[in-house]
Amino acid sequence: MGNTTKLAVLGSTGSIGQQTLEVVRVLPRKFRIVALVAGKNVDLLSEQIDEFKPRFVYYQDKKPQAHLANTDYEFLSPEDIARHPVVDTVVVATSGKSGLTPLLAAVKAGKKVCLANKESLVMAGKIITDEAKLNGAQILPIDSEHSAIWQCLNGERQKPSQLILTASGGPFWHYSPAQLNEVTVEQALRHPSWQMGRKVTIDSATLMNKGLEVIEAHWLFNMPFANIKVLIHPQSIIHSMVESIDGSIKAQLSYPDMRLPIQYALSYPERLANPQLPRLDWNHISSLTFEQPDFDTFPCLKLAIEAGRRGGTYPAVLCAADEVTVELFLSNRIKFVDIARYVEQALEQHQGTAEPGLEEIMVADAWAREKVLSIINGCNS
Numbered sequence: 470m471g472n473t474t475k476l477a478v479l480g481s482t483g484s485i486g487q488q489t490l491e492v493v494r495v496l497p498r499k500f501r502i503v504a505l506v507a508g509k510n511v512d513l514l515s516e517q518i519d520e521f522k523p524r525f526v527y528y529q530d531k532k533p534q535a536h537l538a539n540t541d542y543e544f545l546s547p548e549d550i551a552r553h554p555v556v557d558t559v560v561v562a563t564s565g566k567s568g569l570t571p572l573l574a575a576v577k578a579g580k581k582v583c584l585a586n587k588e589s590l591v592m593a594g595k596i597i598t599d600e601a602k603l604n605g606a607q608i609l610p611i612d613s614e615h616s617a618i619w620q621c622l623n624g625e626r627q628k629p630s631q632l633i634l635t636a637s638g639g640p641f642w643h644y645s646p647a648q649l650n651e652v653t654v655e656q657a658l659r660h661p662s663w664q665m666g667r668k669v670t671i672d673s674a675t676l677m678n679k680g681l682e683v684i685e686a687h688w689l690f691n692m693p694f695a696n697i698k699v700l701i702h703p704q705s706i707i708h709s710m711v712e713s714i715d716g717s718i719k720a721q722l723s724y725p726d727m728r729l730p731i732q733y734a735l736s737y738p739e740r741l742a743n744p745q746l747p748r749l750d751w752n753h754i755s756s757l758t759f760e761q762p763d764f765d766t767f768p769c770l771k772l773a774i775e776a777g778r779r780g781g782t783y784p785a786v787l788c789a790a791d792e793v794t795v796e797l798f799l800s801n802r803i804k805f806v807d808i809a810r811y812v813e814q815a816l817e818q819h820q821g822t823a824e825p826g827l828e829e830i831m832v833a834d835a836w837a838r839e840k841v842l843s844i845i846n847g848c849n850s
C-alpha cells in the first residue's frame with residue numbers, strides 16, 4: 470500500500486464524486502479513499518462508507534443518522550479533511566461556492582488538488598492561484614475542456630498563442646428565442662452528450678458553463694481573455710485545442726466520458742489502463758463540425774466572459790446570481806430565459822471591488838443572492 474494515493478473526495482455523492490469512486494473501484498491498488506464529504510444524500514453516503522471505509526467523513530445534514538452513527542470514522546469539517554496530513558490528493562467535486570474554503574485549505578497545505586468545482590476558481594482565482602504557488606500545491610483540472618488543454622500543453626516549452634474551448638451547444642443549440650421561452654426543466658436536464666449534475670446541466674444548456682470555463686482557463690493557464698476562444702462542437706469528441714505561436718494546433722479527442730479526465734488528474738504523470746473507459750469508434754464518426762457561438766441567443770456566455778474581464782468581485786456576483794437563478798428555474802419559479810436576464814441585472818447593479826480579499830468576495834456573493842431575490846420578488850409583486 471506504500472504507493473497507494475490516499476484520496477479525499479469532496480462531493481462524493483454528486484455526479485463527479487460518484488464517477489471518481491468508479492475509477493477507484495477499477496484501480497484499488499493505485500488509490501485508496503480516506504475521506505468522503507457529502508451534502509444531504511446520507512443514504513448514498515452510507516453505502517459509500519460501507520464500501521470504502523474512509524477514516525474521515527463529513528455530511529451537511531446535522532440530524533442524527535442512525536445508519537451512520539455506528540460506523541467507525543471521524544467526523545471532520547471539509548476544510549480539516551482537505552488539509553489533513555493523511556490525505557495526499559483532494560478531489561474537489563462539490564458545486565457552487567461550497568468548494569471555495571476547502572479548496573483554499575488544500576492549497577495552503579500544499580496538496581495535490583483535482584478540481585471539478587468551477588465556481589471556486591471563478592470567484593477567487595487570484596487568491597487560490599497565489600496560495601498554490603506560495604505553498605507548492607498542484608491544481609489539476611478535471612473538467613474535460615481544461616484537462617484537454619492541459620494534456621495538449623504537456624511537453625510544450627513555449628506559451629501558446631491561443632486556447633480554444635469547445636462546447637456541445639447543449640440541447641437548445643439552434644433554438645429560436647420563442648422556443649427558448651418555452652423550455653421546460655425536463656428538457657433542459659436532457660443533455661445530448663454528457664451525464665452531469667443538475668446545476669451543471671442547466672449551466673451547459675444556457676452556455677453559462679462555458680463562460681465559467683473561460684474564466685477558469687484564464688487562471689489555470691495564465692492566459693489573457695483575448696487569447697481564449699469558444700467554438701461550438703456538437704459531437705463532443707474534441708474537448709479543446711491549443712494553438713502554438715507557429716499556427717500548429719493540438720487537439721485532445723476522446724469519447725465524452727468524465728471518468729477519463731478524472732483518472733488522468735488522479736494518476737498524473739502516469740496514464741493507466743482502464744478497461745471500463747470507452748474508446749472512440751471511428752466507424753461511427755462521420756463528421757466533426759464547428760460553429761461560432763451565438764452570444765445574442767445565449768447571453769450567459771457573453772455575461773460570464775464580460776464578468777471575467779472586469780474581474781474583482783464581478784465573477785463572484787456572476788456565480789452567486791447564476792446559482793440562485795438556476796435553482797429557481799429548477800423549482801419552476803422562473804423561466805429558462807430569465808436566468809440570463811436576472812444575472813445581467815445583478816451584474817449591472819453591482820459596484821465592484823477591484824482587488825478583493827476573501828471576505829469581500831463572500832460579501833459580494835451574499836449581496837448577489839439577495840439582489841436576485843429582491844429583483845424577482847419586485848417583478849412578481
